[in-house]
Amino acid sequence: MLDAVKALLEPSRRSEVPPFMVMDVMAAAARIEAAGGHVIHMEVGQPAAPAPRTAIAAAQAALVQGRVGYTEALGIPSLRARIAKHYAESYGVALDPARVVVTTGSSGGFILAFLAMFEPGDRVAVTVPGYPPYRHILTALGCEPVLIEISQATRWSITVDALLETHRRTPLKGVLVASPANPTGTMMRPEALSELIAAAEREGIRFISDEIYHRLDYAFPAETAAKFSDNAVIINSFSKYFCMTGWRVGWMVAPEALVRPVERLQQNLAISVPTLSQVAAAAAFEGREEMEAVKHGYEENRRILVDGLPGAGLTKFLPVDGAFYLYADVSRFTDDSFDFAQRMLEEAGVAATPGIDFDPIDGKHFVRFCYAGSAADMREAVARIGRWLQRG
Numbered sequence: 001m002l003d004a005v006k007a008l009l010e011p012s013r014r015s016e017v018p019p020f021m022v023m024d025v026m027a028a029a030a031r032i033e034a035a036g037g038h039v040i041h042m043e044v045g046q047p048a049a050p051a052p053r054t055a056i057a058a059a060q061a062a063l064v065q066g067r068v069g070y071t072e073a074l075g076i077p078s079l080r081a082r083i084a085k086h087y088a089e090s091y092g093v094a095l096d097p098a099r100v101v102v103t104t105g106s107s108g109g110f111i112l113a114f115l116a117m118f119e120p121g122d123r124v125a126v127t128v129p130g131y132p133p134y135r136h137i138l139t140a141l142g143c144e145p146v147l148i149e150i151s152q153a154t155r156w157s158i159t160v161d162a163l164l165e166t167h168r169r170t171p172l173k174g175v176l177v178a179s180p181a182n183p184t185g186t187m188m189r190p191e192a193l194s195e196l197i198a199a200a201e202r203e204g205i206r207f208i209s210d211e212i213y214h215r216l217d218y219a220f221p222a223e224t225a226a227k228f229s230d231n232a233v234i235i236n237s238f239s240k241y242f243c244m245t246g247w248r249v250g251w252m253v254a255p256e257a258l259v260r261p262v263e264r265l266q267q268n269l270a271i272s273v274p275t276l277s278q279v280a281a282a283a284a285f286e287g288r289e290e291m292e293a294v295k296h297g298y299e300e301n302r303r304i305l306v307d308g309l310p311g312a313g314l315t316k317f318l319p320v321d322g323a324f325y326l327y328a329d330v331s332r333f334t335d336d337s338f339d340f341a342q343r344m345l346e347e348a349g350v351a352a353t354p355g356i357d358f359d360p361i362d363g364k365h366f367v368r369f370c371y372a373g374s375a376a377d378m379r380e381a382v383a384r385i386g387r388w389l390q391r392g
């Protein structure tokens with residue numbers, strides 16, 4: 001009897017994915033604010049600005065019509081065509097709209113891509129530090145994430161040597177990279193990306209490129225993997241550049257042979273992506289001017305932090321190439337970045353994310369700052385951190 005009850009209550013082993021520590025920081029920040037304190041939020045990786053006005057207007061107009069039905073599983077054809085046109089406009093790449101799949105944010109894209117590409121037990125290389133859900137989604141689907149440590153020596157990205165060496169030790173079925181990356185904010189040079197894709201494909205390793213932070217590039221222009229291979233799977237989203245996190249809409253560029261399998265999966269898993277969000281997404285491309293202004297704001301924030309943090313005491317951080325993250329080395333002060341982030345929140349009123357969320361190996365020495373807020377907040381954060389570190 002007891003065993004039967006236990007069996008009814010027991011969650012699956014695959015659901016045992018770790019929580020996101022940043023949520024604990026957010027909860028602590030909320031408690032401080034509820035007690036009247038003022039917190040500068042640099043912990044959550046999302047834009048402070050709203051979606052482009054064009055997107056909001058398109059969704060409002062569609063809503064007024066009343067009926068909001070399902071769409072095609074692969075997405076509204078005009079949106080898929082608009083996304084394909086974006087590749088011609090932004091990268092000079094001619095892309096067949098038939099290869100574009102609209103997804104529920106890039107998060108939905110990863111689930112579809114991994115299911116369509118990999119069998120349970122397949123090994124897929126990801127970076128540490130890296131975005132935790134890559135590892136956790138793979139694990140939940142029965143695949144095995146293989147961690148490749150990146151460092152200053154490899155300019156914080158996976159090199160051909162590291163990939164091949166890992167592949168010899170533990171044969172890989174796939175590799176996933178992001179440029180610009182989260183949490184590091186670093187980017188791969190186009191030549192490095194092209195070489196890595198070619199090396200992976202020579203070995204039969206499938207390549208997944210997370211391009212969610214494209215267009216938020218400051219050091220040099222980000223290049224799409226679509227330029228180098230028709231076999232690479234590209235995941236992207238309206239969440240970051242277009243400031244549409246809550247709309248839950250993104251896209252995938254799939255090799256031709258994967259489109260039908262992805263379509264079948266989408267039909268069964270989600271039917272289709274929220275219709276209003278798709279309508280808004282198509283119109284978001286016409287809001288470029290507004291979004292470029294938001295991007296200029298990030299550039300100013302980046303300048304304030306890069307110029308100000310060393311004087312405040314945070315002298316070591318990774319190249320601040322793109323996205324809206326600065327990954328700071330706090331090993332001078334602590335061996336416990338979670339404790340450091342908690343104290344910085346409680347004593348200085350600045351919320352940031354401990355590196356352990358992104359890197360189980362060396363994350364205890366790093367803290368991630370998101371600079372998607374206001375310039376005034378960035379200046380205030382630099383001042384507060386400076387006073388706090390001085391107090392020691």
Ligand SMILES: Cc1ncc(COP(=O)(O)O)c(C=O)c1O
Pocket residue numbers: 045104105106107108131178181182210212236237238239245249250
């Ligand atoms: C690197 C990276 N990829 C993917 C995502 C998921 O974003 P979304 O599902 O909103 O498109 C995020 C979110 O922060 C991210 O940082």
